[in-house]
Amino acid sequence: MPADIVFALDPRLAADTRAVxxxxxxxxxxxxxxxxxxxxxxPRRAGLRELIELPRDAQQTLLDEINRCAYVLHAMEKPDxxxxxxxxxxxxxxxxxxxxxxxxxxAWPRPVWGVGERVPFPATVLDARMTSLRAALRLTANA
Amino acid sequence: MPADIVFALDPRLAADTRAVxxxxxxxxxxxxxxxxxxxxxxPRRAGLRELIELPRDAQQTLLDEINRCAYVLHAMEKPDxxxxxxxxxxxxxxxxxxxxxxxxxxAWPRPVWGVGERVPFPATVLDARMTSLRAALRLTANA
Numbered sequence: 001m002p003a004d005i006v007f008a009l010d011p012r013l014a015a016d017t018r019a020v021x022x023x024x025x026x027x028x029x030x031x032x033x034x035x036x037x038x039x040x041x042x043p044r045r046a047g048l049r050e051l052i053e054l055p056r057d058a059q060q061t062l063l064d065e066i067n068r069c070a071y072v073l074h075a076m077e078k079p080d081x082x083x084x085x086x087x088x089x090x091x092x093x094x095x096x097x098x099x100x101x102x103x104x105x106x107a108w109p110r111p112v113w114g115v116g117e118r119v120p121f122p123a124t125v126l127d128a129r130m131t132s133l134r135a136a137l138r139l140t141a142n143a
Numbered sequence: 144m145p146a147d148i149v150f151a152l153d154p155r156l157a158a159d160t161r162a163v164x165x166x167x168x169x170x171x172x173x174x175x176x177x178x179x180x181x182x183x184x185x186p187r188r189a190g191l192r193e194l195i196e197l198p199r200d201a202q203q204t205l206l207d208e209i210n211r212c213a214y215v216l217h218a219m220e221k222p223d224x225x226x227x228x229x230x231x232x233x234x235x236x237x238x239x240x241x242x243x244x245x246x247x248x249x250a251w252p253r254p255v256w257g258v259g260e261r262v263p264f265p266a267t268v269l270d271a272r273m274t275s276l277r278a279a280l281r282l283t284a285n286a
Contacts, residue, residue: 085228089252109232
């Protein structure tokens, strides 16, 4: 397979996140921002930009994986609302945000994108968060 | 069925939109904002707030209806990007935005929500838009 059609995570997504692991279709990322519990799913198919480019069966797999991440965030965080979105105006690679929102969070009731500056987790908190998420999503670090 | 479990469109959604028609699960609304080609799908189930509250088969119907709206907006508008999102921080009733975005639109690359003021369509333009959308979505005015 030529290198240009192999999946590679967009470097801007990689820079702001930690990889939790791979589900059947999607790589699950944790946004390294202590202000919001925030997962991102990236289907591991090269060159994808729009949801409608993904075949129906793969979309249904993605929907199941969105539910899995949403259930886990909902169970762990007990948010006031979940925000689920694929925008891609800045990073065109297809990716889906699943964010636990609270009525007293740093952006409420606005969307989180472009609000203030990302606040990275302290390293020990990030490690603990990754361990909890991998257990809840039944992913291993090497998945 | 008691009145409180009958579906009713949130009045804030109703105030900003025109009803295009009803698909199998969702009411399709056109946001009355000339700045952005913007549809909203509202599953006609009373009391829904979160995607994960909807059973899997209904979610798959919703996904098909999102695709239908996204294809129609993509074909009509040839946007640079589609934005698809369910947020609900302001209006909790479950609703899904499908928005055609352009690199020169009034909010790019930011999300559209909360940016500036809504610019209602002139009445004749709105009527023409509704006619085009109903034809493209194969909906009738009384659906």
